Amino acid sequence: MNTVEQNGLSLKRIGICGLGTVGSGTYNLLRRNAREIERKVGAAIEVIHVGCRRDHPDCDLTDVKVSRDIFEVARDPDVDILIELIGGVDAACDLVMEAIENGKHVVTANKALIAEKGEMLFSLAEEKGVQIKFEASVCGGIPIVKAIREGLVANHITGLAGIINGTTNYILTEMEKPGAKGYEAALSEAQEKGYAEADPTFDVEGIDAAHKLTILSSIAFGTPLNFKDVYTQGISIVDIEDIQYAGELGYRIKHLAITRLGRDGVELRVHPALVSNKALLAQVNGVMNAVMVTSDAAGSTMYYGAGAGAGPTASSVVADVIDIVRNDTVGVPNRGFVNEKEQAGTVMDIMDTVCPHYLKLIAEDVPGVMARISSVLGNHNISIEALIQKDLGEGRAPIVMITNQVKESVLMNAVTEIESLTYVTSPIKHIRVLGSG
Amino acid sequence: MNTVEQNGLSLKRIGICGLGTVGSGTYNLLRRNAREIERKVGAAIEVIHVGCRRDHPDCDLTDVKVSRDIFEVARDPDVDILIELIGGVDAACDLVMEAIENGKHVVTANKALIAEKGEMLFSLAEEKGVQIKFEASVCGGIPIVKAIREGLVANHITGLAGIINGTTNYILTEMEKPGAKGYEAALSEAQEKGYAEADPTFDVEGIDAAHKLTILSSIAFGTPLNFKDVYTQGISIVDIEDIQYAGELGYRIKHLAITRLGRDGVELRVHPALVSNKALLAQVNGVMNAVMVTSDAAGSTMYYGAGAGAGPTASSVVADVIDIVRNDTVGVPNRGFVNEKEQAGTVMDIMDTVCPHYLKLIAEDVPGVMARISSVLGNHNISIEALIQKDLGEGRAPIVMITNQVKESVLMNAVTEIESLTYVTSPIKHIRVLGSG
Numbered sequence: 001m002n003t004v005e006q007n008g009l010s011l012k013r014i015g016i017c018g019l020g021t022v023g024s025g026t027y028n029l030l031r032r033n034a035r036e037i038e039r040k041v042g043a044a045i046e047v048i049h050v051g052c053r054r055d056h057p058d059c060d061l062t063d064v065k066v067s068r069d070i071f072e073v074a075r076d077p078d079v080d081i082l083i084e085l086i087g088g089v090d091a092a093c094d095l096v097m098e099a100i101e102n103g104k105h106v107v108t109a110n111k112a113l114i115a116e117k118g119e120m121l122f123s124l125a126e127e128k129g130v131q132i133k134f135e136a137s138v139c140g141g142i143p144i145v146k147a148i149r150e151g152l153v154a155n156h157i158t159g160l161a162g163i164i165n166g167t168t169n170y171i172l173t174e175m176e177k178p179g180a181k182g183y184e185a186a187l188s189e190a191q192e193k194g195y196a197e198a199d200p201t202f203d204v205e206g207i208d209a210a211h212k213l214t215i216l217s218s219i220a221f222g223t224p225l226n227f228k229d230v231y232t233q234g235i236s237i238v239d240i241e242d243i244q245y246a247g248e249l250g251y252r253i254k255h256l257a258i259t260r261l262g263r264d265g266v267e268l269r270v271h272p273a274l275v276s277n278k279a280l281l282a283q284v285n286g287v288m289n290a291v292m293v294t295s296d297a298a299g300s301t302m303y304y305g306a307g308a309g310a311g312p313t314a315s316s317v318v319a320d321v322i323d324i325v326r327n328d329t330v331g332v333p334n335r336g337f338v339n340e341k342e343q344a345g346t347v348m349d350i351m352d353t354v355c356p357h358y359l360k361l362i363a364e365d366v367p368g369v370m371a372r373i374s375s376v377l378g379n380h381n382i383s384i385e386a387l388i389q390k391d392l393g394e395g396r397a398p399i400v401m402i403t404n405q406v407k408e409s410v411l412m413n414a415v416t417e418i419e420s421l422t423y424v425t426s427p428i429k430h431i432r433v434l435g436s437g
Numbered sequence: 438m439n440t441v442e443q444n445g446l447s448l449k450r451i452g453i454c455g456l457g458t459v460g461s462g463t464y465n466l467l468r469r470n471a472r473e474i475e476r477k478v479g480a481a482i483e484v485i486h487v488g489c490r491r492d493h494p495d496c497d498l499t500d501v502k503v504s505r506d507i508f509e510v511a512r513d514p515d516v517d518i519l520i521e522l523i524g525g526v527d528a529a530c531d532l533v534m535e536a537i538e539n540g541k542h543v544v545t546a547n548k549a550l551i552a553e554k555g556e557m558l559f560s561l562a563e564e565k566g567v568q569i570k571f572e573a574s575v576c577g578g579i580p581i582v583k584a585i586r587e588g589l590v591a592n593h594i595t596g597l598a599g600i601i602n603g604t605t606n607y608i609l610t611e612m613e614k615p616g617a618k619g620y621e622a623a624l625s626e627a628q629e630k631g632y633a634e635a636d637p638t639f640d641v642e643g644i645d646a647a648h649k650l651t652i653l654s655s656i657a658f659g660t661p662l663n664f665k666d667v668y669t670q671g672i673s674i675v676d677i678e679d680i681q682y683a684g685e686l687g688y689r690i691k692h693l694a695i696t697r698l699g700r701d702g703v704e705l706r707v708h709p710a711l712v713s714n715k716a717l718l719a720q721v722n723g724v725m726n727a728v729m730v731t732s733d734a735a736g737s738t739m740y741y742g743a744g745a746g747a748g749p750t751a752s753s754v755v756a757d758v759i760d761i762v763r764n765d766t767v768g769v770p771n772r773g774f775v776n777e778k779e780q781a782g783t784v785m786d787i788m789d790t791v792c793p794h795y796l797k798l799i800a801e802d803v804p805g806v807m808a809r810i811s812s813v814l815g816n817h818n819i820s821i822e823a824l825i826q827k828d829l830g831e832g833r834a835p836i837v838m839i840t841n842q843v844k845e846s847v848l849m850n851a852v853t854e855i856e857s858l859t860y861v862t863s864p865i866k867h868i869r870v871l872g873s874g
Contacts, residue, residue, distance in 0.1 A: 280717070
């Protein structure tokens with residue numbers, strides 16, 4: 001970076017592209033805490049150029065250069081670090097490439113950009129000797145990228161499981177409350193409160209979580225970014241009844257993102273899962289996020305906080321900026337991020353993953369049904385760890401089971417066989433359970 | 438640091454002093470994960486000199502220089518970074534000073550050393566242009582120092598509350614179990630399991646937590662290390678009955694370390710406290726630690742993990758070593774650590790702190806007693822937020838109350854007045870409550 005001074009301190013000059021919720025939050029945070037940051041860092045950090053289609057009512061842009069063409073920020077020779085907060089993939093990618101080509105470090109909160117274009121961008125950055133930092137792209141204000149890449153750097157990480165989408169956690173939390181009306185009602189409420197978009201697909205179907213999980217898995221294991229291979233299941237399959245049965249069995253249902261290092265590759269999956277009431281993850285409610293990381297030396301550590309919002313996301317964006325300012329002579333771009341060919345980079349098929357499962361089915365209430373179901377499971381070496389069987393009247397009996405740890409392909413064969421039994425009257429609902437492994 | 442190469446990678450040479458539980462854990466972790474660390478860091482890290490009074494059965498010291506005089510490690514010109522794991526204050530201080538004088542960076546897990554001698558050591562390190570890092574001194578494997586100094590660097594931190602001593606958390610967790618026999622029995626069990634020392638004073642009286650809190654407060658607020666001013670209360674005042682009453686009121690009792698930035702100074706206190714069942718901190722059980730940090734941008738973030746043990750502590754020691762290796766050209770010693778004169782560095786007297794309180798007293802079961810107690814509280818502008826009144830038989834009635842937020846000196850005046858009432862037959866037990874502020 002260039003060396004410019006201000007009041008005897010080295011001055012780092014920032015360009016911000018995008019002045020929406022996070023952009024304005026970042027701009028205002030850098031100004032509000034400027035003196036405290038200066039004191040901690042020993043350098044001055046000043047936003048000198050903002051690229052945005054329109055001004056933001058909360059930002060005083062009086063002394064700052066404003067361009068309507070964001071690419072002017074990427075070409076501004078006075079800008080040392082460019083903060084990309086425009087969102088989306090294609091335009092953001094062009095912008096970041098232009099910034100890197102012009103020798104600027106880049107900080108971004110854009111999970112889709114990193115998950116989908118990260119490999120190419122990191123190569124380009126390494127070639128040009130600049131850094132790309134992306135703490136804010138995962139779990140907003142929680143310094144989880146830093147915790148994994150630096151705090152746990154000495155560890156061999158074996159896996160992580162997290163609640164990394166606030167929208168789905170809010171909806172599931174609401175669905176647990178007494179008198180809750182179900183998924184659609186909870187989604188509407190989330191939309192009213194601004195926790196879900198008008199088109200909620202990205203959140204409720206797990207795509208947002210899959211983007212974040214791609215990044216977490218890559219930094220945890222040093223494997224390439226594998227977004228296209230993430231198994232993704234949304235929360236719309238969960239109904240109130242499942243939540244109640246899970247409760248009776250000592251579990252809560254959470255939308256989890258899980259990645260684990262297996263013998264045959266990396267597990268990479270986003271889906272609803274039963275989590276034991278006793279697990280700390282089960283106590284993470286509303287829009288909050290948390291990630292539990294398992295590693296050889298530190299054991300289990302968990303990181304909890306707000307996963308979105310102007311303040312939390314800005315907190316992580318500015319932390320990244322400061323890291324670059326503090327470390328600008330360190331010669332390890334994207335430190336900690338290693339594409340190690342020898343390490344298992346293959347993503348496991350969901351059918352090959354192993355965990356306990358929750359199964360729910362409706363059977364006619366005649367003698368011997370449960371025996372026949374148990375017998376099918378037994379033939380596949382699946383045991384039943386917990387069981388609820390109720391009489392609904394009208395000759396129908398819902399049966400809810402939690403199995404032992406079983407390979408998903410084996411379970412699916414058993415499920416098909418059970419569904420073909422004479423007295424089983426409904427397709428089997430199955431939800432994965434967070435195992436202890 | 439010197440520049441030495443090994444297999445084309447820059448090599449950093451480590452000296453370890455002390456080969457007890459943490460020392461041997463650190464030594465073995467550096468060797469076990471050497472290749473993975475090399476890959477992440479882009480440099481080789483090798484232990485070349487160990488100073489210890491006796492070898493450790495778990496450590497293969499074949500290719501390593503071993504000195505019985507630890508000061509030889511501090512004087513070894515080939516050592517770049519010295520890891521101090523001998524514990525205690527005076528000898529450790531002499532050792533660290535010797536290392537610094539010889540131009541070595543220092544990594545330590547020694548909370549007492551940092552809390553009591555940190556100011557002097559940081560000055561000396563700054564003068565000599567070396568770093569002192571101490572992640573492992575607080576909460577073992579949780580990267581809490583890094584989270585505060587780097588992850589939350591953009592934030593104005595307003596306070597933090599944590600469970601930062603595993604021994605006391607284990608004892609309190611055991612005391613909650615059905616059939617638990619009380620503090621003495623739980624302490625004995627902790628001693629049998631190796632979670633408490635033969636002389637448990639340091640842990641159960643809160644001195645260990647006070648050391649850690651001193652460090653956390655200092656890095657959170659940039660204030661000087663103030664160990665001597667920490668208010669400390671141990672857990673022996675808590676009995677099973679208190680835990681049960683707290684449970685009925687929706688609380689659990691935890692041994693908390695709290696520091697908050699107030700108008701008149703910094704609160705710095707370690708004591709048992711009632712924590713709402715709904716708070717995530719209340720769900721932290723056994724020997725586990727967790728710290729909830731409150732700051733202006735990120736909001737509330739929490740960090741959870743094992744607070745002690747060879748693996749977790751070694752994880753943080755090695756992370757510090759790697760930080761030094763990665764950043765060895767950065768010119769900000771002890772980065773983030775600022776003694777800012779203008780920021781309130783005065784520690785508030787415990788009598789000036791404000792929080793809700795739990796009060797328990799025994800009164801004779803005669804009409805009008807509760808009215809007189811309420812009237813005394815009312816005269817001091819203290820309101821009762823929750824109340825349990827039971828008939829024990831034999832004319833005695835225990836009364837348990839939770840007050841509103843009240844200044845401790847005001848509460849104490851009211852307590853004295855209530856204790857002097859005719860029908861109040863016991864001294865009043867009071868335990869602080871973790872407020873929402």
